Amino acid sequence: MTEADHHDRELEELELELLLEAVYRRYGYDFRGYARASLRRRLWRRADLEGLRSLSGLQERVLHDPHCLERLLADLSINVTAMFRDPTFHQALRRDVFPELRTHPFVRVWVAGCSTGEEVMSIAIALHEEGMLDRSRIYATDMDADVLARARTGGFALEKVRDYTRNYLAAGGTDSFSGYYAVTGDQAVFDPDLLRTVVFAQHNLATDGSFNEFNLVICRNVLIYFGRDLQDRVLGLFDESLPRRGVLALGRKETLRGTAIEERYEPVVEAERIYRRS
Incomplete structure (x- = not known):
């Protein structure tokens, strides 16, 4: 990993933590303890679907648009299920x-x-x-x-x-x-x-x-x-x-x-x- 890549990863991690903290403090939903790899994929997927280029942009939209929060919650909820599964x-x-x-x-x-x-x-x-x-x-x-x-x-x-x-x-x-x-x-x-x-x-x-x-x-x-x-x-x-x-x-x-x-x-x-x- 180059120094630039390392810097980008640190910045992304900071943006991710700030987004999760914002969601918790504004709406009371706490995803701060979720496994990071899966969470990162889901957050970036929502950012892409919203036409955003950063997690900071997603944070701004979620804070000002409750409908965006609802879409994000649907992404973060785990709804894989079936009757009499296993x-x-x-x-x-x-x-x-x-x-x-x-x-x-x-x-x-x-x-x-x-x-x-x-x-x-x-x-x-x-x-x-x-x-x-x-x-x-x-x-x-x-x-x-x-x-x-x-x-x-x-x-x-x-x-x-x-x-x-x-x-x-x-x-x-x-x-x-x-x-x-x-x-x-x-x-x-x-x-x-x-x-x-x-x-x-x-x-x-x-x-x-x-x-x-x-x-x-x-x-x-x-x-x-x-x-x-x-x-x-x-x-x-x-x-x-x-x-x-x-x-x-x-x-x-x-x-x-x-x-x-x-x-x-x-x-x-x-x-x-x-x-x-x-």
Whole structure:
């Protein structure tokens, strides 16, 4: 790397830090702890789409144009999801977690970073089939108001339903999947009763605190986008939200190994990153 390249990289890093600080101080969204490589790509993509040549230019536009902020939030939100994604994970929930949950008079589940609601619907269907939905409350949270609005509708693209059906069957589904939804145009709209016990709410894992005690916290494939300090902060938040024998479920590329809370948890199914507070 030449001296000029080094100077350019230092300047870009300064612009990036100032942009993130500006977004936090002006709007309260905190991306300062996100993994840098992915964040840099997303910020530059937004700058290019806005016709801007620098991150400083993006900072100015975001500060003066709330609509630009909304576009940026959509870029920074991680919305890759599917119903019954990783079927063996959902198998493990039914086999190794639900039997103990069934012994509780009431079950509280937190789906953190719920995106457009596919995982929420998957959990609701599984709880229904296990006879627990009527005495459960699912809290579905995300920092993005737009994806929460989509999640509330219970509608998903019809073209994806074939894959979702395959996942459902592989995950141990016991009913006819097609009985859960009606086709409306190009949407599969699921039975509203499945979301009757769901509370949708905005919650920013980077800045907001614990708001209840849960028997099961599910946060899959979110921590991988955070830097180590923010990961520790979020894991501490989940730890505060779980009682003894509460269950924490992460994504396959995420783990409690080497974290500050590791010693307080035992693996239920390590391969599926499901842990119980001991």
